Amino acid sequence: MHKKLFIPGPVEVGQDVLDKMATPMIGHRTKEISQLQRGISDKLKKLFYTENQIMLSTSSGSGFMEGAIRSCTAHKAAVFSVGAFGKRWYKMAMSNGIPADLYETELGKATTPELVEKALSTNTYDLVTITHNETSTGVMNPIEEISTIIRKYPNVIFCVDAVSSAAGTKIEVDRLGIDICITSTQKALGLPPGLAICTMSEKAYERAKTVKNRGLYFDMVEIYETIEKKDNQYPSTPNVSLMFALDYQLDRILAEGLDNRFNRHLEMAHLVRNWGRQHFALFADEKYLSNTLTTVDNTRQISVKDLNTELGKRGFLISNGYGDLKEKTFRIAHMADITPDEIKELLSVIEEILNLK
Numbered sequence: 001m002h003k004k005l006f007i008p009g010p011v012e013v014g015q016d017v018l019d020k021m022a023t024p025m026i027g028h029r030t031k032e033i034s035q036l037q038r039g040i041s042d043k044l045k046k047l048f049y050t051e052n053q054i055m056l057s058t059s060s061g062s063g064f065m066e067g068a069i070r071s072c073t074a075h076k077a078a079v080f081s082v083g084a085f086g087k088r089w090y091k092m093a094m095s096n097g098i099p100a101d102l103y104e105t106e107l108g109k110a111t112t113p114e115l116v117e118k119a120l121s122t123n124t125y126d127l128v129t130i131t132h133n134e135t136s137t138g139v140m141n142p143i144e145e146i147s148t149i150i151r152k153y154p155n156v157i158f159c160v161d162a163v164s165s166a167a168g169t170k171i172e173v174d175r176l177g178i179d180i181c182i183t184s185t186q187k188a189l190g191l192p193p194g195l196a197i198c199t200m201s202e203k204a205y206e207r208a209k210t211v212k213n214r215g216l217y218f219d220m221v222e223i224y225e226t227i228e229k230k231d232n233q234y235p236s237t238p239n240v241s242l243m244f245a246l247d248y249q250l251d252r253i254l255a256e257g258l259d260n261r262f263n264r265h266l267e268m269a270h271l272v273r274n275w276g277r278q279h280f281a282l283f284a285d286e287k288y289l290s291n292t293l294t295t296v297d298n299t300r301q302i303s304v305k306d307l308n309t310e311l312g313k314r315g316f317l318i319s320n321g322y323g324d325l326k327e328k329t330f331r332i333a334h335m336a337d338i339t340p341d342e343i344k345e346l347l348s349v350i351e352e353i354l355n356l357k
């Protein structure tokens with residue numbers, strides 16, 4: 001039996017979207033692929049509210065995270081972390097020999113504008129990374145307030161991990177001055193895994209050109225320039241099948257309407273939050289709750305593993321806590337094309353299993 005996925009990636013994917021991946025191949029150096037990419041770029045620019053370059057990478061989102069910090073740090077990066085995914089960016093810097101400092105915040109709390117201000121006022125950094133939506137703790141950082149601080153430091157390249165939030169909540173890249181905004185296909189976009197997506201500003205490109213040893217596969221300069229010079233093509237062979245599905249799914253997303261889509265995510269978030277407060281507690285700071293997933297504090301000390309086994313028998317799957325938060329929390333993703341009714345059904349099945357009714 002197929003288990004309906006309520007995990008923060010991979011998510012449920014519509015059969016019509018999956019079918020697009022069976023489209024016959026086209027060459028990766030043809031007019032057809034340029035046209036396909038142009039269409040994808042135009043639609044993604046709407047989704048990200050940007051005029052910046054759109055780039056794909058045949059990797060998961062982590063590929064562009066590594067590419068961004070390696071290609072665009074000329075001196076030193078300030079990495080702000082509120083959980084597992086923020087730390088990952090720091091590990092990428094360290095393993096690539098990129099100077100970086102880690103600014104960690106207690107799990108469940110947000111990165112504050114004050115912390116960013118304190119770090120940047122030392123004038124030692126030329127790149128900042130922010131996790132927009134921390135998928136381990138369920139915190140959504142106050143990106144707007146943070147952006148007003150970063151704006152005061154024009155030398156700083158502003159990188160955002162929006163892997164688990166883009167397409168589920170509004171991120172206005174140009175208005176916020178985000179230089180590189182990264183996501184993956186398998187989260188709120190509602191596609192299978194296999195492509196990373198990012199926006200890249202001219203400022204980030206100019207910076208990257210001054211950086212030596214950018215590597216090869218994730219060299220952001222090479223990707224940016226190939227798109228410009230070769231009419232939207234890539235240095236190496238992209239995931240053509242997933243590009244067909246992405247193009248189609250973006251049409252579906254724009255047909256739903258971006259505001260409708262973001263409101264649907266918020267409606268689902270309210271359902272899960274209220275349920276979580278009623279039967280357990282929420283792990284994240286109430287002021288910074290994520291719109292795309294909820295991390296529930298396991299105050300009843302249930303066995304999350306057993307709950308998921310029972311859910312599996314009924315055709316559902318949720319996520320255990322991430323890393324050290326395993327069994328201490330569990331996570332319900334409410335992202336991509338799932339509907340409020342499907343969320344209600346899931347919550348009611350959990351109540352039945354746990355005898356909460």
Ligand SMILES: *Cc1c(COP(=O)(O)O)cnc(C)c1O
Pocket residue numbers: 008009060061062063085131133134135161162163164184
């Ligand atoms: C899933 C996730 C990642 C990693 O993305 P991949 O596509 O698996 O590489 C990074 N950051 C956040 C916040 C995520 O949720």
